[in-house]
Amino acid sequence: MREFSYDVAIIGGGPAGLAAALAAREAGAERVLILERDRELGGILQQCIHNGFGLRRFEEELTGPGYAHRYIDLVKATDIDVWLDTTVLAAEPGGVITSVSPHAGLTVVRAKSVVYAMGCRERTRGAIRTPGSRPAGVFTAGAAQRMVNMEGYLPGREVVIVGSGDIGLIMARRMTFEGAKVKAVFEIMPHSNGLTRNIVQCLEDFGIPLYLGHSVTAIHGKDRVSGVTVSKVNDKLEVIEGTAFDVDCDCVLLSVGLIPENELGRAAGLGLDPITGGARVDQFRQTSIPGFFAAGNVLHVHDLVDWVSEEAAIAGRSAARHARGELVASGRQRSVTAGEGLRTVVPQCLSAFEPGKMSVRFYFRAAKPMGASLLQFWADGALAFERKLRVVKPSEMIVADIPVRKIGDAATLEFRVLPAPEKIDAEDEIEEEA
Amino acid sequence: MMARVVHAIQCIGCPIGCGGEVAVEDGVVAEMTGFTCNKGLAYAAEEVVAPKRMVTTTVRVSGGGLPLLPVVSATPVPKDRIFDCLRLLRGVTVVAPIAEGAIIVADALGLGVDFRAARDIASL
Ligand SMILES: Cc1cc2nc3c(=O)[nH]c(=O)nc-3n(C[C@H](O)[C@H](O)[C@H](O)COP(=O)(O)OP(=O)(O)OC[C@H]3O[C@@H](n4cnc5c(N)ncnc54)[C@H](O)[C@@H]3O)c2cc1C
Numbered sequence: 160m161r162e163f164s165y166d167v168a169i170i171g172g173g174p175a176g177l178a179a180a181l182a183a184r185e186a187g188a189e190r191v192l193i194l195e196r197d198r199e200l201g202g203i204l205q206q207c208i209h210n211g212f213g214l215r216r217f218e219e220e221l222t223g224p225g226y227a228h229r230y231i232d233l234v235k236a237t238d239i240d241v242w243l244d245t246t247v248l249a250a251e252p253g254g255v256i257t258s259v260s261p262h263a264g265l266t267v268v269r270a271k272s273v274v275y276a277m278g279c280r281e282r283t284r285g286a287i288r289t290p291g292s293r294p295a296g297v298f299t300a301g302a303a304q305r306m307v308n309m310e311g312y313l314p315g316r317e318v319v320i321v322g323s324g325d326i327g328l329i330m331a332r333r334m335t336f337e338g339a340k341v342k343a344v345f346e347i348m349p350h351s352n353g354l355t356r357n358i359v360q361c362l363e364d365f366g367i368p369l370y371l372g373h374s375v376t377a378i379h380g381k382d383r384v385s386g387v388t389v390s391k392v393n394d395k396l397e398v399i400e401g402t403a404f405d406v407d408c409d410c411v412l413l414s415v416g417l418i419p420e421n422e423l424g425r426a427a428g429l430g431l432d433p434i435t436g437g438a439r440v441d442q443f444r445q446t447s448i449p450g451f452f453a454a455g456n457v458l459h460v461h462d463l464v465d466w467v468s469e470e471a472a473i474a475g476r477s478a479a480r481h482a483r484g485e486l487v488a489s490g491r492q493r494s495v496t497a498g499e500g501l502r503t504v505v506p507q508c509l510s511a512f513e514p515g516k517m518s519v520r521f522y523f524r525a526a527k528p529m530g531a532s533l534l535q536f537w538a539d540g541a542l543a544f545e546r547k548l549r550v551v552k553p554s555e556m557i558v559a560d561i562p563v564r565k566i567g568d569a570a571t572l573e574f575r576v577l578p579a580p581e582k583i584d585a586e587d588e589i590e591e592e593a
Numbered sequence: 594m595m596a597r598v599v600h601a602i603q604c605i606g607c608p609i610g611c612g613g614e615v616a617v618e619d620g621v622v623a624e625m626t627g628f629t630c631n632k633g634l635a636y637a638a639e640e641v642v643a644p645k646r647m648v649t650t651t652v653r654v655s656g657g658g659l660p661l662l663p664v665v666s667a668t669p670v671p672k673d674r675i676f677d678c679l680r681l682l683r684g685v686t687v688v689a690p691i692a693e694g695a696i697i698v699a700d701a702l703g704l705g706v707d708f709r710a711a712r713d714i715a716s717l
């Protein structure tokens with residue numbers, strides 16, 4: 160078995176891995192390696208051929224492959240090593256990474272710092288427990304996206320989409336473009352999980368109905384899907400008797416959420432956040448295992464790739480500093496909690512600040528949609544900072560920079576989102592600069 | 594008598610997603626309410642008179658490492674011509690290698706819109 164050593168090794172070559180590698184190299188890591196199991200870099204972006212990427216990062220609307228290309232070119236212009244077709248099997252504390260590839264066999268890499276950038280995978284039917292037999296024709300929306308956009312075949316002609324996640328919405332338009340008939344999108348929640356722009360451009364443009372508060376209760380068909388049964392649900396998400404109806408179709412796409420691809424982290428014994436499904440990290444994106452960092456969808460599911468790149472740059476920079484022994488000893492860690500109105504917060508804890516640091520950026524997911532709201536930061540039980548938000552949607556991440564002087568050395572840190580007492584004007588809202 | 598038609602428009606310019614109304618009199622925008630910035634006003638005005646969308650799809654590749662090449666319209670396409678463009682692109686096959694940005698179809702259907710390669714594809 161061959162052995163190699165690197166300052167920073169990055170597992171996954173999607174947008175998170177690419178941005179982490181560049182930042183690590185820029186921050187002075189001499190030897191940087193990306194390990195990617197696919198035959199090319201770019202991750203999930205290579206199958207997302209629609210446009211809408213990079214509005215913040217490049218101030219242009221790029222396609223997924225276009226966005227990936229920008230980063231791949233930047234990486235190619237450096238001496239960062241890239242191993243393709245290389246699957247990481249284990250990454251153990253101490254930085255011992257075991258990988259396998261058809262050309263090099265089993266290989267061991269010893270790295271001073273490791274960045275997890277493995278992305279996420281889709282929830283499947285098992286995860287949402289739709290009853291029925293297992294006929295052919297049921298796919299996750301992302302698997303269908305790969306078939307249509309990269310392999311060139313259509314998974315069905317009459318399509319029903321379960322869940323209103325963005326991938327499902329994008330695929331509704333994509334399948335329509337390829338000549339399929341998309342009959343409806345059914346969402347169990349009373350609100351959509353997708354971006355408004357996708358609802359308008361992918362459903363309304365083509366007259367595809369979106370049923371909110373509807374659950375697919377059965378999938379029919381023996382060898383091949385022949386239809387689904389749908390019912391309305393009440394506010395406890397229980398099926399309302401007598402509301403059932405059938406829809407014929409030969410294909411069902413599931414767009415019911417994403418989960419971080421965290422098997423490697425779990426096996427290494429990382430401390431996890433049960434809500435995000437990713438690691439618990441501090442502001443450097445360092446996990447509970449020293450020298451192990453995480454960024455992108457493996458840490459928490461993002462809706463905009465621009466935030467992925469930004470977060471990964473933090474992880475890459477920190478990994479380089481750790482490799483050089485410069486990352487301030489984490490010292491006393493303080494936890495940060497997502498309180499009222501919020502479901503998640505990242506980072507979940509704070510280590511000692513770097514000297515000269517002015518603010519810390521936090522990312523949140525709201526628990527439910529709200530109109531004009533206040534994002535509040537409570538330090539040791541006292542309101543320390545407040546910001547207005549014109550609108551709050553669980554499908555769109557909230558990003559806020561909190562000044563270090565407001566955080567001080569409070570021991571308990573909590574964020575909340577409350578309805579705003581009055582309407583908020585456009586001028587009042589401060590947008591964070593990406 | 595002037596014909597006044599009011600259209601409900603959902604802005605897609607940014608995540609706030611303002612909903613508003615655009616009143617059109619004899620084909621001309623007469624009044625807009627509900628949009629809170631200039632970008633939204635411009636979008637809504639165009640949306641009722643001449644809606645446009647960016648179009649992304651794939652074309653076949655011969656002799657390449659991948660069977661399909663993603664392509665994107667260089668500028669937005671009139672909404673009612675989207676399917677005509679798709680039909681045109683369905684008949685196109687390109688030969689690898691292809692560089693990102695290469696023009697795959699110039700001035701599609703005389704609409705003044707080019708379709709470009711969204712990625713590189715190496716030859717086999
Ligand atoms: C269908 C879809 C549509 C989207 N639409 C938009 C949009 O319109 N606009 C926008 O801004 N964002 C969009 N996003 C979000 C954005 O694309 C993602 O947030 C981003 O790609 C996540 O980057 P990542 O690097 O964390 O993960 P990924 O892109 O998933 O990359 C992870 C990489 O890690 C590799 N890997 C995993 N495990 C291993 C292992 N054990 N060994 C080696 N390699 C491994 C994988 O092969 C993969 O290449 C979309 C996402 C999806 C899925």
Ligand code: SF4
Pocket residue numbers: 604605606607608609610611627628629630631632633634
């Ligand atoms: S009108 Fe302006 S603020 Fe409102 S959704 Fe459109 S772009 Fe955003």
